[in-house]
Amino acid sequence: MKAKKKTDTDLNKKIVFWKDRLEFVFVILMSFLLIYLFNPRFDHKSLIDQHVKLLLYLFGFILLITANWGTFIEESVWFKDLQQSLGKKE
DSSP, rough: HHHHHHHTHHHHHHHHHHHHHHHHHHHHHHHHHHOOOOOOOOOOOOOGOOOHHHHHHHHHHHHHHHHHHHHHHHHHEEEEEEOOTTTOOO
16 A cells, blocks of 8 residues: 555555554563463473474564664664665765
């Protein structure tokens, strides 16, 4: 919808609403899982099965996708130097 510049439609608002809610719930539940699994007082190594591995794998991708890359790239000194060397004027 961003590519088609239809970000102010009712459908887009509903999609963004549910995306934000589901992402929040997923991050909270994964945080609890990580706290439980990696609690230093208990040994939970036997609890890491295929399902938990899949959830941690997906959690990694979700964190990478939803990270605020714009802040990192726009504020990086090396990125500004690269833009200047390529000829972009500030």
